[in-house]
Amino acid sequence: METGTEKMLAHSADGIGWMTFNNPARRNAMSLEMWRGLGIILEAFENDPDVRVVVMRGAGGKAFVSGADISEFDSARANAEQRKTYAAQTEAGRQWLDRLTKPLIALIDGYCVGGGLATAMAADIRFATPDSKFAIPAAKLGLGYEMGGLKLLTSLVGPARAKDIMFSARMLEADEALRIGLINFVTDRGAIEDSVTDYAKTIAGNAPLTIRAAKAALDELALEPGQRDIEAISALVAACFDSEDYREGRQAFKEKRPPAFKGR
Numbered sequence: 001m002e003t004g005t006e007k008m009l010a011h012s013a014d015g016i017g018w019m020t021f022n023n024p025a026r027r028n029a030m031s032l033e034m035w036r037g038l039g040i041i042l043e044a045f046e047n048d049p050d051v052r053v054v055v056m057r058g059a060g061g062k063a064f065v066s067g068a069d070i071s072e073f074d075s076a077r078a079n080a081e082q083r084k085t086y087a088a089q090t091e092a093g094r095q096w097l098d099r100l101t102k103p104l105i106a107l108i109d110g111y112c113v114g115g116g117l118a119t120a121m122a123a124d125i126r127f128a129t130p131d132s133k134f135a136i137p138a139a140k141l142g143l144g145y146e147m148g149g150l151k152l153l154t155s156l157v158g159p160a161r162a163k164d165i166m167f168s169a170r171m172l173e174a175d176e177a178l179r180i181g182l183i184n185f186v187t188d189r190g191a192i193e194d195s196v197t198d199y200a201k202t203i204a205g206n207a208p209l210t211i212r213a214a215k216a217a218l219d220e221l222a223l224e225p226g227q228r229d230i231e232a233i234s235a236l237v238a239a240c241f242d243s244e245d246y247r248e249g250r251q252a253f254k255e256k257r258p259p260a261f262k263g264r
Contacts, residue, residue, distance in 0.1 A: 008037030015204030017045035024060025035093035042096035052204040057107040065116025097122040208263035
């Protein structure tokens with residue numbers, strides 16, 4: 001797939017879209033061009049009916065994403081005014097992390113820090129190797145952290161642990177990240193790619209409309225009650241009951257065979 005930058009790679013196979021942060025020399029630190037590439041990739045996967053689940057990972061074996069590319073800060077993020085411009089330039093990519101209707105999995109191998117952790121938290125499911133490390137070092141840099149990221153962190157680990165992570169800026173090992181709910185699974189490095197692939201294939205084999213409705217409903221539940229679009233969720237649920245896949249699921253159950261879902 002053409003991504004606009006060699007620092008973002010993408011391909012798809014067996015119903016899985018793979019997106020790779022490819023800046024290993026800087027431990028996959030996110031530059032502006034990488035944010036633009038991320039938006040291009042996720043939009044393409046969203047619109048590809050053959051892609052049913054997306055996996056994002058980092059290249060090089062040392063980091064998922066080690067944070068924002070600090071080398072750009074002096075020129076692009078040196079003050080409050082530049083922060084607004086920087087945020088606008090990264091917004092398309094960030095929006096696609098939120099707008100993707102398909103399940104998103106983060107495969108974390110190594111450092112997952114700052115903006116890298118924020119990106120991983122935007123995934124629906126997170127796998128990590130035992131030696132992966134997690135932190136939000138904003139307090140060591142003096143920068144402010146946006147409300148949206150803090151809300152997401154709090155939804156995963158609770159307010160007390162979120163305060164610990166933000167105030168101390170300390171590094172968390174994978175076992176602690178698993179225990180507090182920051183990640184879902186810890187898998188040995190030699191097995192993690194196969195484990196993620198098997199898990200993603202399981203999702204890809206399930207009914208896409210059901211998964212889309214479930215993801216949308218769970219995302220709405222994370223909003224304040226007055227912000228929730230109940231009618232939109234009801235429409236997605238109704239579409240499941242009117243779908244060919246629902247008929248296929250019932251028929252496959254009767255015939256004691258695996259269903260062949262088509263997403264319609």
